[in-house]
Amino acid sequence: SYRYQKLDDPERQMRVVKVHSFKGYPIRCSMKAMTRKKAKNDGYRALSYHWGAPNPKSTIRIDGREFLVQKNLHEFLEHASRMKAKGTKGWTTGIFWIDAVCIDQENNEEIAVQLKHIRSMYRHAGETIIWLGPGDSGTADAMKYIKK
Template structure:
């Protein structure tokens, strides 16, 4: 079994009214403006690292997946090598 070392980012989502596009694994994703600003403003702090960000790692349109993943978030944050909390 291969251990994955990742960093987790916890942040305030914001209203979600304004979105920006980012590229993740070759696919375009829409993210909130607050997440976009975090990723672009702090990219030198986070890259080239493996990141866990709930808005990207949990399918937000899939209620079944969300109901399974949300209870695991405490463990996900706890097992990260670093969790960065960004307050709005």
């Protein structure tokens, strides 16, 4: 299973996850740590979503290692991976800040430090994606209405 590398300077650093093009399951990603300033300059997208029930979980791979995520996040990662594979405008870099993945959820010290900076992580993102789920037959009509 995936093991987080400790951040050298948690006050100045954050992790970002890169979603790779879809080539089947499990969804493949890679993770890297960088300063918040570099992440802002390089560009990343922040994800806001409902974590949902803690179970069941789905497996993705980060740097070749298994990592469990909740269903709603898995659906987003699959969507992002497929959009990247298609070369869809805005999805080609595939670099995201996702709290459940980029913050070591088993390290209370890291959580405390990273939560102090959560506002700036969203503020400095190139954009924030609000993921409500994969959509259904009424989604296209709803999006047309919203754009009006």
